[in-house]
Amino acid sequence: MAVKVAGSSLSFSKQPLDVALRELANLGFSFVDIGAMEGWAHINPSEVASQPQKFVEKLRTLCEQYRLKPVAFNAGLGTDDLSEQQRRLSALCFVARELSVPVITLGTAPRNTPLEREVHRFRQLVAVACKFGVTIAFEPHFFQIAENPKVALALVEQVDGLKITLDPSHFTVQGLRLDDYRFLLPHVAHVHFRDAGTKGWDEIQVPMGKGQVDFGAIVKALEELGYEGAISCEYIDTIGNLDIRENLIALKSLLSSLIASNGSARYHYGGETIERRRTKMRKIPVALQLYSVREDCAKDLEGTLKAVAEMGYEGVEFAGYHGRSAQELRKMLDDLGLKVAGTHTGIDTLRGDELKKTIEFNQILGNKFLIIPWIGEEWRRTKDDWLRFADFLNELADKVKPEGMFVGYHNHHFEFQQKFDGQTLWDILFSATKPEVVMQLDTGNAMHGGVSADEILEILKRYPGRAKTIHLKEFSSTNPKAVLGEGEVKWKEVLTLCDTVGGTEWLIIEQESYAYAPIECVRKCLENLKAIMESM
Known part of the structure; x- marks a missing residue:
């Protein structure tokens, strides 16, 4: 299973991009999912649209400095105007192509938005990305139109070339389990992981081991489908008051073990603390x-x-x-x-x-x-x-x-x-x-x-x-x-x-x-x- 474990720059969204990348490098990541959220972190698509080559050079320099390979952009285009969305996305796709970034994740419209409107929007955006050889994937997000797995399936099936960025936490907080959205997995081009509870938005991000995300089962299911994309560890520093570094370390360690065992390692913390998750220490001389x-x-x-x-x-x-x-x-x-x-x-x-x-x-x-x-x-x-x-x-x-x-x-x-x-x-x-x-x-x-x-x-x-x-x-x-x-x-x-x-x-x-x-x-x-x- 040739899956890459990446860190998300949004884990350090309060910091400038160079600091966020340094933090991820210090945590031992070799791959990065870079936030491109307008007005938040870490690069603004509106600014990229004005000087795309400048951002190519900036990101290339930073990633080389910290020995990180970008594997995705997590983007928020920051405008409702479709033509402006296309302009900003075109520039971001140019940067992605130059840096060999295969996937750009986008959010969907708010819940209760007519599905046909979102289908039309994504058809236009996917057409832009196709010119650059970049994949567009939407994230089924709580409070958004695709929070229901069946709606997410309808959207992806009606837009040729559209893929999904799977973040199980958004399903878990609704009380859904893997079998409730397993039919989405063949459409997955990227993955975001963190642990989550089952009681709505207040538990969208909980400490590793305190939630109900069955990482082992999900990794195993992806492996069986031949998934070879990246999995981003995405604990976000603006949600709750968690120790971001500790949880990233725990999640990265777990994913590395699961991938090394081809997803076969059965896993669920079941409330166990990070310090006690191993039954036996590895042998350190x-x-x-x-x-x-x-x-x-x-x-x-x-x-x-x-x-x-x-x-x-x-x-x-x-x-x-x-x-x-x-x-x-x-x-x-x-x-x-x-x-x-x-x-x-x-x-x-x-x-x-x-x-x-x-x-x-x-x-x-x-x-x-x-x-x-x-x-x-x-x-x-x-x-x-x-x-x-x-x-x-x-x-x-x-x-x-x-x-x-x-x-x-x-x-x-x-x-x-x-x-x-x-x-x-x-x-x-x-x-x-x-x-x-x-x-x-x-x-x-x-x-x-x-x-x-x-x-x-x-x-x-x-x-x-x-x-x-x-x-x-x-x-x-x-x-x-x-x-x-x-x-x-x-x-x-x-x-x-x-x-x-x-x-x-x-x-x-x-x-x-x-x-x-x-x-x-x-x-x-x-x-x-x-x-x-x-x-x-």
Whole structure:
């Protein structure tokens, strides 16, 4: 089932288009459904009609910048005059053709409009779109003429070339189920998804898992018909007071699973919360940051690595190489069955001629995560310094991407203590960096900077897909030497978010304060982590 999962820019309709696209990219979307709603978001068809080529260039630049491919326009033409509708649609179709956008969604007239009038209007609009090779699809919308599935069928059957954008929420709020509108599915060219209740407009958009939309059954039915269009995740930020990002993440994750299983995965949340929707976490490997046992490594690197492997760690993250070559390190690791989860490497090793050497060294190690653990004052005195650092990381991410590598930054405490214009240094940095830049959150360091246990969870939610590696470090306000599991970090919630939101590929334990020998501390950390995982 070659279906694309897209994000809708209307999820961030209160923001300018560039911000909306950045938000969707940060959520991990590769495809976008762009709002073209006159007087609302994100582009006005009346303005497109005046300068269509300008909008082609603008949208192409933005989509390339955020690595998003547009798959549909969701349009409101903003006028009752049919000739003006045709003019505006013609320009929008020109833009769609130039950007290879196959579908434009339009709304229908209000309920009680004579069907023949709407048939006439759509015949004229479809004729315009056909000249550009673009498909027009109408959305059967609550309060509009096509809210009744039978009327929607009559409309689509009377206009050659007209298709449907299916949004099940508009049927669900009327108490209708899939079997009540299944006959529309052969006419579907695009899909909008969100969860909804059955009690009218007040439940048109409810949190994932709280509604009655049977996503699994719908995806399965579309798959059986050979549907190969896009499905847009469309939680709209002007409806209700939901956490838009959290619900988009949940919906995107669900759709990806359903599509990967060819729609066969049976699904309904049935009131289950997002945090509890998985019955079992996926297996995320656990590594040790070797700075935790740095003195042991300095004395006997091979013996320390052997002890780490025997404890059950699956990988290590380097913080220095103790005078060994990449080849020597790789042999030690291979002999012990250890992988490399990353390296903490100074910023100077990633600049100029040193970058090539660093890439080659880490390719030999089998490492793809290059994490900057610290930056000097010249990078962090002002907000502009942090934005300059963000630009550096963005450029660096582009340079290492062809090598299959990622760059990132690891926090201490000051990134959460100091603010500019009400924003923490952490938020300034990660709001200005590309989705490919890794946010290596150190839980203990952040809490030492004043971040609460609940705020740790909010950071992971705010930057979905960015925690490709994370430092699991304990924090206790009463015991500065607490090991993992003995303090105030909400580990079950952190691990669940790493699993469902963070895009986490490595869980990395780090311990920097010691109640007993460091090697025993990291053993205890791993034992406690495994116990927590087994209890989830």
